[in-house]
Amino acid sequence: MNRFISNTIISISIIQCILILILSIYYFYLGIEWGMNERLMLLMLSDSAYALLIPSTIALLLRKQWGWWYTVIVYCKLFLAKITAVIAEMYMLYNNTIAEPFQISIFIFDVLLIFLFVAVICFFFISKxxxxxxVQMKKNVLLFFMIISALILYVMHVITMLLVIKLL
Structure with missing residues (x-):
């Protein structure tokens, strides 16, 4: 079982590296295509939370206890952000206040990301x-700390985004 956990953690770390690499290439491409304009800056800022996966990957591979905490908090934050974004998009679509038409492929991708985030969080909460x-605390205490920490991180990210929008 320990080997399975170790291999799964290595797999999660590799997937995190691939995700960061893909996002970096994507934004580099958009920077070339669009130029560094406000729209690209806002898009990069909204996805900047994925950069938090870099220290997570390192900590997981080094088997650090703080890496468990950090990783779970980051995935809880990503989960909250994606849920909020999907709800906001559905609300705007319902009220016809969004300029873009509904695209089922984007919605399915968002739902799959939500399930991925939940799966990773659940994996890290397995006792083994x-x-x-x-990490030796009870699950309910851990969950409480994770939710509070993720909310704080999410609020900090939103405040940062609002400040940058105000500056642009």
Whole structure:
């Protein structure tokens, strides 16, 4: 079982690296195509939370206890952000206040991302995974701390985005 956990953590780390690489290439391409304009800056800022996966990858590979905490908080934040974005988009579509038409492929992708985030969070809450990282608190206490930490991180990200929008 320990080997399975180790291999799964390595796989998660590799997927995180691939995701960061893909996003970096995507924004580099958009920078060339669009130029560095306000729209691209806002798009990059909204997805900047994925950069938090870089330290997560390092900490997971080094099997650090803080890496467990950090990773779960980041995935909880990504989950909250994606849920909020999907709800906001559905609300705007319902009220016809969005300029873009509904695209089922984007909606399915967003739902799949939500399930991925939940799956990663659930994986890290498995008792053997928690003991692999020497996390010894009860699940309900951990969940409370994760939710509060993710909310704080999410609010900080939103405030940063609003400040940058005001400056642009």
């Amino acid at each position: 995974v928690r003991s692999y990282f020497c």
